[in-house]
Amino acid sequence: MEPKGTFLLPPQASTIAPEIDALYMFIFYLSVFFFIVITAGTLYFAVKYRKKEGESFSLTSGLRHNTKLEIIWSVIPTILFMIIFAWGWKVFLQAHAIPANAKTIHVQANQWAWNFQYSTLKGIGNSNDLYIPVNQPIKLSMYSKDVIHSLFIPDFRVKMDALPGRNTTLWFEATAVGEYDLYCTEYCGLDHSRMNRTVHVLSEEDYAAFLADVVQPRKFDEIYQASCRSCHSLDGSIGTGPTFKGLWGRTSEFTDGTSLTIVGDVGAKYIRDSVYNPNLQRVKGFSQAMPTHKNSITEEEIQHIVDGLKFLDQPGEQPPSEQGN
Amino acid sequence: MSAADSNTNYINHTKGIMSWLLTVDHKRIGLMYMIVVLSAFAAGGFFAVAIRLELFAPEMQIFPAAPTEGASWTYNKAFTLHGAIMVFLFIIPSIPAILGNFCLPIMLGTKDVAFPRLNLASWYIYMIGAAICLYAIFFGNSVDTGWTFYTPYSTSSSSSVTMMTFGVFVLGFSSILTGMNFVVTVHKMRAPGMGWFEMPLFVWGIYATALIQILATPVLAITLLLLIMETTFGIGIFDPANGGDPVLFQHFFWFYSHPAVYIMILPGMAVMSELIAVHSHRTIFGYKLIAYSSVAIAFLGFLVWGHHMFVSGQSEFISLLFSFITFLIGVPTAIKLFNWMTTMYLGQISWNTPMLYALCFMVTFTIGGLTGVFLGALGMDIPLHDTYFVVAHFHYVMMGGTVIAFLGGLHHWWPKIFGKMYSEFWGKIGFVFIFLGFNMTFFSQFILGQQGMPRRYADYAGFEKTQLFETYHQFSTVGSLILAVGFIIILIYLVHSLIAGKKAPANPWGGLSMEWATSSPPPAHNFLEDPVCKHGPYDYDKVRPEDI
Numbered sequence: 001m002e003p004k005g006t007f008l009l010p011p012q013a014s015t016i017a018p019e020i021d022a023l024y025m026f027i028f029y030l031s032v033f034f035f036i037v038i039t040a041g042t043l044y045f046a047v048k049y050r051k052k053e054g055e056s057f058s059l060t061s062g063l064r065h066n067t068k069l070e071i072i073w074s075v076i077p078t079i080l081f082m083i084i085f086a087w088g089w090k091v092f093l094q095a096h097a098i099p100a101n102a103k104t105i106h107v108q109a110n111q112w113a114w115n116f117q118y119s120t121l122k123g124i125g126n127s128n129d130l131y132i133p134v135n136q137p138i139k140l141s142m143y144s145k146d147v148i149h150s151l152f153i154p155d156f157r158v159k160m161d162a163l164p165g166r167n168t169t170l171w172f173e174a175t176a177v178g179e180y181d182l183y184c185t186e187y188c189g190l191d192h193s194r195m196n197r198t199v200h201v202l203s204e205e206d207y208a209a210f211l212a213d214v215v216q217p218r219k220f221d222e223i224y225q226a227s228c229r230s231c232h233s234l235d236g237s238i239g240t241g242p243t244f245k246g247l248w249g250r251t252s253e254f255t256d257g258t259s260l261t262i263v264g265d266v267g268a269k270y271i272r273d274s275v276y277n278p279n280l281q282r283v284k285g286f287s288q289a290m291p292t293h294k295n296s297i298t299e300e301e302i303q304h305i306v307d308g309l310k311f312l313d314q315p316g317e318q319p320p321s322e323q324g325n
Numbered sequence: 326m327s328a329a330d331s332n333t334n335y336i337n338h339t340k341g342i343m344s345w346l347l348t349v350d351h352k353r354i355g356l357m358y359m360i361v362v363l364s365a366f367a368a369g370g371f372f373a374v375a376i377r378l379e380l381f382a383p384e385m386q387i388f389p390a391a392p393t394e395g396a397s398w399t400y401n402k403a404f405t406l407h408g409a410i411m412v413f414l415f416i417i418p419s420i421p422a423i424l425g426n427f428c429l430p431i432m433l434g435t436k437d438v439a440f441p442r443l444n445l446a447s448w449y450i451y452m453i454g455a456a457i458c459l460y461a462i463f464f465g466n467s468v469d470t471g472w473t474f475y476t477p478y479s480t481s482s483s484s485s486v487t488m489m490t491f492g493v494f495v496l497g498f499s500s501i502l503t504g505m506n507f508v509v510t511v512h513k514m515r516a517p518g519m520g521w522f523e524m525p526l527f528v529w530g531i532y533a534t535a536l537i538q539i540l541a542t543p544v545l546a547i548t549l550l551l552l553i554m555e556t557t558f559g560i561g562i563f564d565p566a567n568g569g570d571p572v573l574f575q576h577f578f579w580f581y582s583h584p585a586v587y588i589m590i591l592p593g594m595a596v597m598s599e600l601i602a603v604h605s606h607r608t609i610f611g612y613k614l615i616a617y618s619s620v621a622i623a624f625l626g627f628l629v630w631g632h633h634m635f636v637s638g639q640s641e642f643i644s645l646l647f648s649f650i651t652f653l654i655g656v657p658t659a660i661k662l663f664n665w666m667t668t669m670y671l672g673q674i675s676w677n678t679p680m681l682y683a684l685c686f687m688v689t690f691t692i693g694g695l696t697g698v699f700l701g702a703l704g705m706d707i708p709l710h711d712t713y714f715v716v717a718h719f720h721y722v723m724m725g726g727t728v729i730a731f732l733g734g735l736h737h738w739w740p741k742i743f744g745k746m747y748s749e750f751w752g753k754i755g756f757v758f759i760f761l762g763f764n765m766t767f768f769s770q771f772i773l774g775q776q777g778m779p780r781r782y783a784d785y786a787g788f789e790k791t792q793l794f795e796t797y798h799q800f801s802t803v804g805s806l807i808l809a810v811g812f813i814i815i816l817i818y819l820v821h822s823l824i825a826g827k828k829a830p831a832n833p834w835g836g837l838s839m840e841w842a843t844s845s846p847p848p849a850h851n852f853l854e855d856p857v858c859k860h861g862p863y864d865y866d867k868v869r870p871e872d873i
Contacts, residue, residue: 070611190401
């Protein structure tokens with residue numbers, strides 16, 4: 001059920017919105033009160049002490065001071081201002097204290113588009129609209145590729161500039177499934193007013209389905225950079241683990257005395273086993289250091305690893321002397 | 326010191342265009358400012374109406390979506406020029422350069438400002454700065470950066486940013502020199518018998534303003550120079566691609582531009598004190614508090630620039646300090662409003678055109694001030710920042726405050742300046758148009774902003790909120806047209822008064838400050854005999870107007 005806005009304020013669709021709106025209403029009622037005091041007082045005096053038509057100027061009151069009155073109208077506003085200041089600070093902190101369980105979405109802004117990047121165990125996905133699950137703290141980690149932009153979702157009451165050369169963050173927790181406007185609110189040139197998008201707040205199931213749809217399995221290079229690089233080299237040098245160079249087609253000898261030539265279906269199965277259960281067969285001369293990657297590399301991505309290793313070993317890509325090492 | 330009845334005055338004692346262009350008379354210089362500054366206001370107003378017409382409906386109405394060969398104008402250029410012209414060419418020089426130049430020396434009972442030639446030089450510097458800006462607009466590629474010139478957009482924009490900022494750089498010197506002139510005049514040229522607390526509050530306000538002009542404007546000059554160095558020589562100061570910091574520009578810019586907000590509003594408050602006291606025919610309540618709060622506002626105004634940057638990524642602690650000082654500044658502002666209100670108590674209030682503008686100020690400036698409380702509260706600023714709420718807020722302060730006070734002051738001193746009375750009837754009609762038009766135009770924008778409408782948007786089609794926004798935008802546009810008609814009415818009856826207006830007496834409002842003691846218009850040297858200050862400017866409990 002999408003929340004409704006009022007005459008004064010837009011719908012409240014995040015956890016921070018009611019907090020900010022409470023402060024809004026407090027200042028609003030105070031403002032109305034003081035506006036009435038000043039306007040009514042001014043008009044009352046203007047009418048009451050109006051100079052009559054044709055009346056000549058006379059000497060008027062010499063009232064120049066009233067210490068009591070002046071103290072009252074200095075101290076009361078000061079106290080009220082301090083209350084509003086403190087309240088504003090409290091809400092500001094709430095808006096800035098990112099909960100530990102917030103899920104991160106990376107935001108890249110450029111003239112005149114938004115790019116939202118979702119990282120999951122299955123890989124990375126991108127979208128131009130923002131998709132988020134309901135009732136889940138979300139942290140946006142933002143930067144800009146060119147000029148300054150600002151991300152603003154009125155119904156969430158959140159806003160933060162996206163800067164070039166610097167990361168800024170912003171968090172919120174949406175409370176109602178629905179679609180909401182997202183605007184760029186830092187003037188950024190010609191199509192500034194077209195740099196707006198929709199925030200889709202989805203139920204948990206719909207969000208899972210969205211992620212499954214948008215997130216693409218990573219290619220070999222990305223997986224290698226994320227998970228393999230620190231132990232397995234591509235250039236033949238020995239690291240914590242054997243090099244990937246020439247792995248496809250190589251005959252490996254294991255600590256249990258068996259050996260295997262890594263080709264065909266058998267080779268693919270060996271690679272899958274090595275990723276998910278690395279200590280089942282350990283190559284001679286290497287320590288038992290590799291953890292399982294069951295939770296960080298998907299079955300689909302295993303296929304990409306196998307393809308990637310084959311590609312590494314294509315004739316012409318490597319000097320013949322290294323073949324079959 | 327009675328009003329001199331003479332047919333020669335500062336307007337007709339010498340003749341010919343050169344007697345004006347080479348004049349060192351502060352009154353003539355004030356009039357020369359009036360012509361050019363009000364022309365700038367008309368130009369800024371023209372862009373304002375264009376903006377409002379464009380926003381009347383979603384999709385593009387009168388501007389092209391993108392510049393083409395034949396039509397290089399875009400909405401973005403229009404709002405930039407509206408802002409830049411109104412701020413740099415109109416509102417900063419408006420009250421100080423026009424009314425300040427004309428009235429300040431007379432109110433102090435002196436012949437001229439301290440440095441009359443420098444005063445003329447300021448006018449020429451203003452004209453050169455304005456000419457450079459015009460050149461950038463019409464012969465260059467104009468500007469589309471917003472009046473704030475935020476980097477790195479301004480350094481990457483293909484428009485004539487360098488030329489335009491150079492123009493603003495030059496204009497700054499006019500402001501600095503005028504401020505210096507006024508400070509020295511106030512310190513050294515007061516009539517015999519006039520101590521600091523016998524000065525009219527108008528003088529106090531202009532004095533506080535002049536201090537800010539001298540101290541803050543050089544920072545703008547430095548900032549714009551750095552910007553010009555970056556765009557021209559590629560020195561990395563603000564551009565992160567060259568190792569600069571884009572937020573640094575915002576700090577520099579607001580370090581000037583926030584005090585500049587007080588350069589704009591303090592003169593408005595200064596005029597208000599005159600309007601309320603003279604037309605209520607009542608001594609001002611809390612004279613010293615009003616005078617001191619002008620200076621307090623001028624000082625604190627230097628320490629709040631970061632409240633423009635609560636969502637810029639600056640540290641939370643810095644934001645905390647800026648928010649705190651922002652609230653401190655609210656106190657002297659509130660005190661002034663209460664003082665003006667109490668000044669009317671037991672007065673003898675004339676409901677003439679200048680007083681109507683003063684009453685209007687009490688309403689509109691109060692709204693402007695109170696809505697500033699929303700924006701100063703840290704958490705509250707997050708959803709409101711850079712929306713139409715901010716646009717409405719600063720128009721209520723700048724226009725509902727300064728421009729309304731300027732109109733009041735213009736009507737208040739018009740008989741003194743030109744020696745002619747305008748039509749009181751048409752004055753009131755014009756006021757009604759201005760009051761209704763102004764509030765229609767800008768009150769609707771508070772709602773727009775609260776509902777989320779970002780500022781500087783050429784178009785608002787295709788949003789979830791498009792329909793909601795359209796209603797308020799239409800209301801606002803209709804208001805702006807009523808406002809425009811109001812200004813045209815004022816222009817017509819004021820010009821008409823010059824040709825066919827009744828001759829103004831020396832003291833049409835029964836004022837007690839020194840400008841009312843000389844003839845209307847004043848003689849070339851302001852007074853026929855050197856005046857002596859014998860009573861306070863607001864001693865309506867002791868002195869009758871006919872006795873000054």
